[in-house]
Amino acid sequence: MKDVSRHHAYRASDAGADSNALDCRVRKRLGDFDLDISLAVPASGVTAVFGQSGSGKTSLLRLIAGLDRPDAGHVRLGERSLTDVANNIRVPIHKRQLGVVFQEARLFPHYRVRGNLIYGMPSAARPRFDDLVALLGIGHLLERLPGTLSGGEARRVAIGRALLTQPRMLLMDEPLTGLDGERKQELLRYLVRLTREIDIPVIYVSHDTAEIVAIADHLALVEQGRLIAHGQLDELMMRLDLTDRLGGFDATTRLNATVVDHDNRYSLTRVALGDGQTLRIPAVDQPKGASIRLHIGVRDVALAHTMPRGTSYRNGLETTIETIEPSPQEPSANEVRLIFGRQRLRARLTRQACDEMQLVVGKSVIALIRSVAFDSRF
Secondary structure (H helix, E strand, C coil): CCCCCCCCCCEHHHHCCCCCCEEEEEEEEECCEEEEEEEEECCCCEEEEECCCCCCHHHHHHHHHCCCCCCEEEEEECCEEEEECCCCEECCHHHCCEEEECCCCCCCCCCCHHHHHHCCCCHHHHHHHHHHHHHHCCHHHCCCCHHHCCHHHHHHHHHHHHHCCCCCEEEEECCCCCCCHHHHHHHHHHHHHHHHHCECCEEEEECCHHHHHHHCCEEEEEECCEEEEEEEHHHHCCCHHHHHHHHHHHHEEEEEEEEEEEECCCCEEEEECCCCCEEEEECCCCCCCCEEEEEEEHHHEEEECCCCCCCCCCEEEEEEEEEEEECCCCCCEEEEEEEECCEEEEEEEEHHHHHHCCCCCCCEEEEEECHHHCECCC
């Protein structure tokens, strides 16, 4: 497999645009409610659109893609208007420079994988073909027909086809829906790797919190056709007022880390958190210097005034209490938000423990984390 870590399979600058930021302000009648959303998507990273079934997520994506026409509003990508109802502008779907991946792969059954990939591919994209095939792990599938592919393989091919059209933005509508547990995790790993390698913005529609925690940088929370909250995912995960709407997001904290070294004797990896502190986690198959993201459950964090001795805890972070608030879900618990360096961590403790430890905002405490609590697969 080729090394694709040194150059992107596709770069936004290749499209010749100064910016790939999306400005979307649309309104459309949808059954029992009006979709009325104003959304700004940054020019890089993954923006997840999250909401329950029927909330308007896919309808929003279709309006951006040009598959449906809004009753009012506009869609702009950089300086280019794709839709502007007031000025009667509606750029055809195939001229919007958007790559779209649906729930179904929608491959041409009579073309082999190679033929599907190069369909609609401009000549300028040919130098990227091998790198993208390697990135998606589909080199061994090139001479196969779509009917012989698994669901996950077919969707990887569909993603490759979309990217080879040289889009300025990639739209993905629940690409993991319908896959079983193992195939879903496999494709999710490919997607996480892909979105870190390509240099174009991605809009990712899903109702699965685990997918979004693994892949997203930003979150747009949609409910009954309205944008309830929008911003960096890590910031929104810290907001207790969104707990009920965010479903499973509140149970996890994400930390960004860098691999320092590996301890083969104990199958552990030491990672740095950017503020001079390190943690030891179960061994990860990543080289020194690699950036990884850790997922830590709020119940896997305990607090102490000093690092205890004679305990199984091996990870302790020096933190400061930023907030203490009653848990919206558990009357007996408090949500404690901790800050260290530029990162934040959440812990869920009993109110009794908080009182007995005399925890207050601004107090310095040690956050104890069980090594087995880390999830660094993505």
